[in-house]
């Protein structure tokens with residue numbers, strides 16, 4: 001009998017470093033043929049595009065499938081299952097499937113989909129890997145900020161739970177077989193130890209935890225968990241599922257995003273600096289995309305997580321490709337002033 005294809009689910013909050021870890025994996029895949037399914041929040045396939053740009057031979061553009069509707073937990077049956085079925089119809093099957101969930105997705109319904117007839121016989125979940133932004137945890141980003149939650153509740157009565165960030169963070173930890181404390185380069189040893197304790201206290205299960213920076217995790221560790229998580233996922237229920245079972249309505253609008261289309265960016269350093277201020281002023285959780293810098297043949301990748309802004313030129317604009325600056329902005333529902341943010345970004349690009 002043909003053995004099942006292993007699938008690794010990589011989850012973790014917005015900007016934790018999922019794409020960076022996958023990129024590193026593709027560059028060090030040691031001949032494994034990897035198929036990638038990427039789910040992203042926000043109407044701009046940045047992660048897929050960054051990975052296609054990495055040029056790894058073991059993962060060609062055909063091997064990358066993007067699901068850009070953002071909420072894999074709601075659309076498993078509509079989107080994910082047909083995608084898996086199509087992948088399994090291919091003549092050349094992958095050795096391993098890697099699924100990057102959006103930073104706002106719950107892994108539980110996704111893992112449960114591996115119990116679906118037609119998929120269960122052919123694929124097994126090798127493991128769920130939850131990537132943690134150690135710097136964000138150290139900065140208290142997931143701690144329950146009561147003032148902020150109260151303010152949100154006052155603005156939106158439909159908020160049916162405490163802090164959306166904290167709850168999602170915990171749900172992603174609860175699903176984990178392996179937790180990667182990423183961005184260890186940004187936190188000192190005492191800070192990392194505190195992060196480890198904080199993370200451990202947020203899940204009653206005791207998955208293995210490792211530290212990493214720059215996405216450097218060996219393929220043997222990442223792809224060799226051998227758990228078969230689909231058989232255990234019923235024991236790792238999320239707040240979301242528990243609320244449903246208790247008959248509570250859960251709305252999925254805790255977060256929102258929009259895309260800003262700008263022309264060229266005149267001065268990238270000034271732009272990055274202005275981004276930091278705009279992000280802080282407007283409580284933006286995540287901002288990412290590509291920029292067209294005046295006079296440069298290369299496209300600039302812009303990545304901001306909280307107040308940290310990274311940018312680098314990844315590849316030349318292709319002949320015939322429309323140059324431009326497109327950024328996706330993600331924040332809490334009702335927390336983003338789209339008009340003011342757009343105006344501020346336009347101003348920063350000039």
Ligand SMILES: Nc1nc2c(ncn2[C@@H]2O[C@H](COP(=O)(O)OP(=O)(O)OP(=O)(O)O)[C@@H](O)[C@H]2O)c(=O)[nH]1
Nearest residue numbers: 014015016017018019020103183213214215303310
């Ligand atoms: N300093 C530092 N930066 C990192 C590390 N890992 C990732 N980053 C940076 O963090 C930013 C976000 O990384 P991504 O890999 O895009 O994060 P992600 O989890 O895929 O993000 P979403 O898909 O938007 O949720 C990028 O600017 C990365 O370069 C790390 O270990 N250390």
